[in-house]
Amino acid sequence: MDTVKYKEVKPKSLRGFALSAQDKRELWWRIPLHIVLIMGAGLMLLPFIWMFATSFKPSPEIVAWPPTFIPQKPTLENYGKVFELMPFGRYFLNSLVITLICMVTICLTSSLAGYIFGIFRFPGRNILFIIVLATAIVPFETYMIPLYLLMKELNAIDTYQGLMAPYFIMSFGIFFMRQNYIAFLPEELLDAARIDGAGEWKIYWQIVIPLSSSALAALAIYAFISVWGAFIWPLLITNSSDLKTVELGLAGFQTAYTVEYGPLMAGSVICLLPILVIFIVLRRQIIESVAMTGMK
Amino acid sequence: MVGSSLQRQKLLFVFIGLAPILLVYGFTRIWPILRTFSLSLYDSDLVKPEAKFIGFQNYTDLLSDDSFKTAFINTTLFAIGTVVASLFLGLGLALILTQFIRRSGVYQLIYFLPFVMPIVPVSIVWRWIYDPTYGLLNFVLSWFGIAKQAFLLYPETGLWAIVAMNVWKVVGYNMVILIVGIRNIPFLYSEAAAIDGAGRWSILRYITVPLLKPVILFVLVITTIGAYNVFTSVYVMTQSTTASGNAIKILVGEIVDNGFRYSKMGYASSQAVILFVVVMLLTLIQFRFVRSDT
Numbered sequence: 235m236d237t238v239k240y241k242e243v244k245p246k247s248l249r250g251f252a253l254s255a256q257d258k259r260e261l262w263w264r265i266p267l268h269i270v271l272i273m274g275a276g277l278m279l280l281p282f283i284w285m286f287a288t289s290f291k292p293s294p295e296i297v298a299w300p301p302t303f304i305p306q307k308p309t310l311e312n313y314g315k316v317f318e319l320m321p322f323g324r325y326f327l328n329s330l331v332i333t334l335i336c337m338v339t340i341c342l343t344s345s346l347a348g349y350i351f352g353i354f355r356f357p358g359r360n361i362l363f364i365i366v367l368a369t370a371i372v373p374f375e376t377y378m379i380p381l382y383l384l385m386k387e388l389n390a391i392d393t394y395q396g397l398m399a400p401y402f403i404m405s406f407g408i409f410f411m412r413q414n415y416i417a418f419l420p421e422e423l424l425d426a427a428r429i430d431g432a433g434e435w436k437i438y439w440q441i442v443i444p445l446s447s448s449a450l451a452a453l454a455i456y457a458f459i460s461v462w463g464a465f466i467w468p469l470l471i472t473n474s475s476d477l478k479t480v481e482l483g484l485a486g487f488q489t490a491y492t493v494e495y496g497p498l499m500a501g502s503v504i505c506l507l508p509i510l511v512i513f514i515v516l517r518r519q520i521i522e523s524v525a526m527t528g529m530k
Numbered sequence: 531m532v533g534s535s536l537q538r539q540k541l542l543f544v545f546i547g548l549a550p551i552l553l554v555y556g557f558t559r560i561w562p563i564l565r566t567f568s569l570s571l572y573d574s575d576l577v578k579p580e581a582k583f584i585g586f587q588n589y590t591d592l593l594s595d596d597s598f599k600t601a602f603i604n605t606t607l608f609a610i611g612t613v614v615a616s617l618f619l620g621l622g623l624a625l626i627l628t629q630f631i632r633r634s635g636v637y638q639l640i641y642f643l644p645f646v647m648p649i650v651p652v653s654i655v656w657r658w659i660y661d662p663t664y665g666l667l668n669f670v671l672s673w674f675g676i677a678k679q680a681f682l683l684y685p686e687t688g689l690w691a692i693v694a695m696n697v698w699k700v701v702g703y704n705m706v707i708l709i710v711g712i713r714n715i716p717f718l719y720s721e722a723a724a725i726d727g728a729g730r731w732s733i734l735r736y737i738t739v740p741l742l743k744p745v746i747l748f749v750l751v752i753t754t755i756g757a758y759n760v761f762t763s764v765y766v767m768t769q770s771t772t773a774s775g776n777a778i779k780i781l782v783g784e785i786v787d788n789g790f791r792y793s794k795m796g797y798a799s800s801q802a803v804i805l806f807v808v809v810m811l812l813t814l815i816q817f818r819f820v821r822s823d824t
Contacts, residue, residue: 267630274623275640278698282643284666285655297664300672347551356544362552369559371813373759375782376806379789379799380565381558383579403555428536434543463648465762466782470790481650485766488654495658502651513646517639520646524703525710 282506289313289499296496312500319497321475325483326504332394332479333461336401340457341450343403348411349442353419363412370405375466382470392473401461407453414449415442452523455516459509480505570800579795588800598801601779604689608780609757611693612700616753619697620704621746625734627705628712638709642702649699653766656695657682660767682767685778692763692778700756704749711745712738744819751816755809761786781805 283303288296289312290305316322351363381400382391390396419442427437443450465481472478478486484501487494513520570589573582592598623641627634644652659666662680671679681691719741720733728736761782768777781801789798 264630267626271623271626271631271637275637278640278644278702280666281652281655281659281698282647284659285651288655288658299664299669301664301666301669343551343554346547350544350548354540354544356541362548365560366555369563371809372559372563372806373755373809375759375761375785376802376809377559377562377566379785379795379802380562380569382790383565383795384557384562399558402558403551405555405559434539438543438547459646459648463650465650465765466786469765470786481648484650484654485769488657488766488769495661495664498654499658502654505651506647509647513643521638521642521706524642525706 285499285502285506288495289503291496293494293496312496313504315494316497316501316504319494320483320487322480322483322501322504324476325478325480328477329462329479329481329505330508332398332401333458336398336461337454337457339398339402340404340407340461341454344407344411344453345443345446345450346438347403347408348413349415349419349438351408352412352415353421353424366405366408370409374400378467378470381467385471391471392477394477396471397468397477400467401457401464404457407457410453411446411449414446418449419445452519455512455520456523458512462509566799566802566806569796570803572796574794574796576793581796584796588797591797592800592804597779598784601781601784602804604685604779605758605760605781608689608693608696608760609754611690612696612757613750613753615693615697616701616704617746617750619701620708620749621739621742623701623705624708624712625738628709629730629734629738638702638706641705644699645703647699649762650766652699653695653763656763657767660691683777688768688778692760692767695763695767696757696760700753704753707749707752708742708745711742715741747816747819751812754812758805758808758812 287303287305290308290310291302292305292307292309292311295302295306347366351359351366385391385396385399388396390399423441424437427441432440463481464479465485468477468479468482469485472482480501484498484505487498487501569579571583571585572580573584573587575581623637627637631637660681662668662678662683665681667681668678679687682688715738719737723733723737759782760780764778764780764783782805785798785801785805787798788794788801
C-alpha cells in the first residue's frame, strides 16, 4: 500500500517520466472509466446537437422516421422562417438591450455598495448589510406578486422599466464585491490618494473600479447569464409583442405552432448562441468563479 | 480639522452612494417581501388586492385545496428526484474526476455546459426529444421494442421526465462545487491514512466523503431550493394548444395561476408564504449544520 503514498506525493514534474507498475495497472481500469465519462458527455451534449441538427433540416426531414442525425439536405430556411413567423429580430434586440443595461447596472450597484459596505465605517452599516444578506436568500417567486402590484401602482406594467426593475440590484453581487474588496483592496492606497487630495468619487472610479476589474468581469458574466435566461418576470410583466424577449417569443411560439419544430429550433439556437459564445470564450473563468463563490 | 473634513467627505460619499441603491432595493425587494406576508391575510378582488381582511382564512383554505396539495406533493417529489439523482451523479463524477482521471478539464466543461444555458430553449429541445410521435427518445426506445410513449402528457410520467431534464441541467453545477470541496480537503489526511495502510477505497469511504459532508449539505440545500422554485421548464414543456392549465401542477405554477389568472392575489400570496417557509427551513438546516465561513 506504500505505493499509493509514493504515487501521490510524487511531484508533478516527475510524473511524465515512466509508467510505474501502479500506473500501468491503473491504466486498465481508467479506460472503462473514460468510456463511461465519454458516454455521459455525449448525453450531456446530445440535446444541443439535436437542436442544431433539427434547426438545419427541411420540414419533411424533421418528422422523418427513423430520424436522421445529420441533416441530409441542410437548409437555412428555418432561420429565415423564425424571423418571418414572429418579430424575432425585435425580440432578440429587446433581450440584448435589457440584458446589457441590467448587467451594467448590476455591476455598478454591486461594486459601489460592496465597496461602501466593505471599506467604510458608518452608523447602521452592519444592520443594513444583514438586511441585504437576509433578503438575498428569498426566492424571487415568493415576492413577485407584490412586485407586480408595485409596478402596477407605478404604471410600469408593460414597460421596459418595469421589465428591468428586479434586475437593477443583485444582493449576491453586493455580497460578492464586498468580499472581494475586503480581501484584495489595499486601504493604504486609498489613504494615499486621499492625502494627494483625490475626492471619494474620483478614488472610486479611478482606483477601486480598475482594481476590481476581474471580479467585475465575473459578476458581469453571471449577471448576463441570469438576466438573459429570465422568464417568469418577463412573462408576467409584458403584454405587448414589442416588449417580448427571445425567451417569451420562443415559449409563445410553441403554443401557437406546436408542430413547427424547425423554426422553433432555429430560434432556440439563436437564443443559446450568446451564452454559448460567452461560455466557450470564458469557460475557465466561468467555472472558476462558480467554484469560488458557489454562485447560482 | 483636516481629519474631520475628510471624515465628513467619507460619510457624504457613503450616503450619496448607498442611499439610491438601498432605496431601489427597499422598493423592489424588501417591501414586496413584507407585503407578501400582509397580502396573504387578505381576500382580493379584481380591483383591489387588499379588499377584505380575513386573517388566516387563506391558510385554512389551502388545507382543503386539492390543487394546492397536488402541487405541493408534485413539487416535493420533483425536488426529491432532482436532489437524489443529481447529488449521487454529481458526487460520483466529482470523485472520478478528482481521484482517478488526471486531466479532467474537458469533462468538467461539458458536464457543466447545460447549467449555464437558458432554460427556455433547453426546455423546448427536451420537449422535442420527448415528442410522442417524432421524439428522439421514442426512437431510442424503439430499438428495445418499446412502443411510443407520450411522456409529457400525463402528470405521473411527465413529472419524472422533467426531473430527468433538470438532473441533466444541474448535475454539472453540483459536480463543480463538490470538486472544489474535494480539492479543499487537506492532503495531509489521506496521506496519513495511506501511511497507516488505508487503500484508495477506504480513503474515499472514510476520509474524503465524511470530510465532504458540509459541501454535500450545501449542494443538497441549494439544489432543493432550486427545485422547489421550478416553473419555467414545467411551463414550457407542458403548455399546449388544447389544455387550459398546466398538466403538471407545481407550487410556483399555482401561485402564478391564482395570482394572475384568477386574480386571487391574497390567496396566491399565502401559497408564496408556504414556499418561503420551505426555503427558509432548508436554509436554516444548512446554517445549523455548516459553520459559516463569512
